[in-house]
Amino acid sequence: MKKNLLLTPGPTQIPPEICDVLGQPIIHHRTPQFQQILKEVTEDLKYVFQTKNDVFILTSSGTGAMEAAVCNLLSANDKVLIIEGGKFGERWTEICKAYGVLPKVIKVEWGKSASLEQIQKILQGEKDIKAVYATLVETSTGVTFDVKAIGEMVKKTNTVLVVDAISGLGATDLPTDAWGVDVVVSGSQKGLMLPPGLAFISLSVKAYNLMAKAKLPRYYFDLQMAKKAFEKTDTPFTPAIGIIIALSESLKIIKTQTLQKLFTHFAKLAKATQAAAKALGLELYAHPSCASNVVTAIKVPVHIDGEKLVKTMRDTYGIAIAGGQGEELKGKIIRIAHMGCINENDTLTGISFLEKVLEEMGYKFKLGTGVAAAEKVLNS
């Protein structure tokens, strides 16, 4: 009997109690019953976002909230700074270009973090930059960016800091208010352990002030409409009711566990996975100084076909991990997630089957060393 195990960095596993809620009959959204849920989740999201700012729920993929963070804040020909260190950093640039915004792009070497000096220099030299777009966890490379340091720099300027925390929210620390992050966007299918279909966005007063001058066209993602609706405990359009009800379940789990304990837990899983990789003689893709606690990217040995590795783990053994994205990384890396409801068993199982398939594919190593190294970290 094959048991399927999802270790991909989005979607992540959905806990059984949330699956139960997703399978319930639907209720109408313009009812006191749903409004009560909407009110609660909107409040509880602030705990996960670590903010007192407004947080709005959008019915879309995370990318929808990214687009909202562009078209609601800017006008055509506005200048922005984008810190681009992977596929999702590139998405900020693509969205800005699609809207006729002028992006100044810091191209960070994939797998590395951004140079703070370079960001500082640009912010000091170019006062007309309206917003900085960054990524908390670059899912494509397994890097966590130093948002705290970026926040400290941007805070002192008139520029608004926007952070894509689609991967990372609820899984690695992001104290929105304390770090001075004006806009945080996220999605449902990662740390929140839900199906994809919801996106979230938080907005500071500084962001609202920029929004007041923004002229880019918008309707479905219009955050002024969202604000008006949420003030009446409503949504501007029929929301993904089922996933919002499931979100209330997810937020209860997170609040019970506490963010701090979850962050420590995922960090341990990441360390265990890193240790396993090293023990197996595999190189980590992300530089150790910025390797994420949310997803670990591991280089595939030169003579091993990375795509086949992922495919065999998934199709033969039911263990879903992710491969590399984009031409540069396709077949070159594998990515193993540590967020949502992933626990120690899942991590050890993933490593064990990674060993199994590597052995089948002719990679030379001592069977069991990966799992042993991971156990050592987990039991410490």
Added chain:
Amino acid sequence: MKKNLLLTPGPTQIPPEICDVLGQPIIHHRTPQFQQILKEVTEDLKYVFQTKNDVFILTSSGTGAMEAAVCNLLSANDKVLIIEGGKFGERWTEICKAYGVLPKVIKVEWGKSASLEQIQKILQGEKDIKAVYATLVETSTGVTFDVKAIGEMVKKTNTVLVVDAISGLGATDLPTDAWGVDVVVSGSQKGLMLPPGLAFISLSVKAYNLMAKAKLPRYYFDLQMAKKAFEKTDTPFTPAIGIIIALSESLKIIKTQTLQKLFTHFAKLAKATQAAAKALGLELYAHPSCASNVVTAIKVPVHIDGEKLVKTMRDTYGIAIAGGQGEELKGKIIRIAHMGCINENDTLTGISFLEKVLEEMGYKFKLGTGVAAAEKVLNS
């Protein structure tokens, strides 16, 4: 024991077998398993859309697909014609205005259908109209527009016809290709019996030709990106995986029932509801010539508080129907749906509890006459 019954025009009831699918563990979207489902549903949607055109799935409310039908087809200052006969017709105008498109609006009296002569005259006189935006079923008033006649007129011009079939698709006839409808948009939570969270859009060759010249900014709803992705059985962004898998179940049910049988079934439920209303001395809101088979709007008697009526039916007896939308109709009408998996029992139950609450609220009529009139239609 209170049993809840959803008779609202979106969301509609979800059949138990679809609920079961929604409660299953999630799978990753970039797998052969999901690709197989995506391929099947994309094909099967063409059956429901009655088209050979491309149909794309978007992760959003139906309004997202409406926005896609504006920002992908037009450039700023393009002229369009909007047939506006209710709250959802107004939405086309709002979206167009948000994007700097110039809408010429035919204001149709609510509850009535559009004047075909007026449309004809405008189309003949103003050759620079790029697109006509219409509504199949105006959910806010219970009117079905004569899309066939509009299609015949628009077909002869260079103008593209866009129809909002969010309410109506799979519930009332819309032969997209035969009627010459270039773009059809819809959503998941109506005739398709799914939770809200997915939107759909079909595009004719004529629409693609207009799209090639369209300059409005777009990213998340970019249909060229969607086309590229769907050609590789993929989606441009992480889709609402769970609802897409449930969609495959919904399409199986619809194909087994056949569209034609479903249309006849819903038409019968609508006739039964109309007969019941008349028997109870209640007036229908939509003119008989254009009253929809998808949702019936009934005027609330003058001395009865329509909002309280809806609230009592729902909160005391578990029967959810809809009230009137917007300042004009709030408290003035009730709306009862006949789409999705609603059957004769549901319809009779709805009418019976409408009688119960009307009696409680002091409305004078002979108890049972509504149900009797409905039964007469249903058993004929």
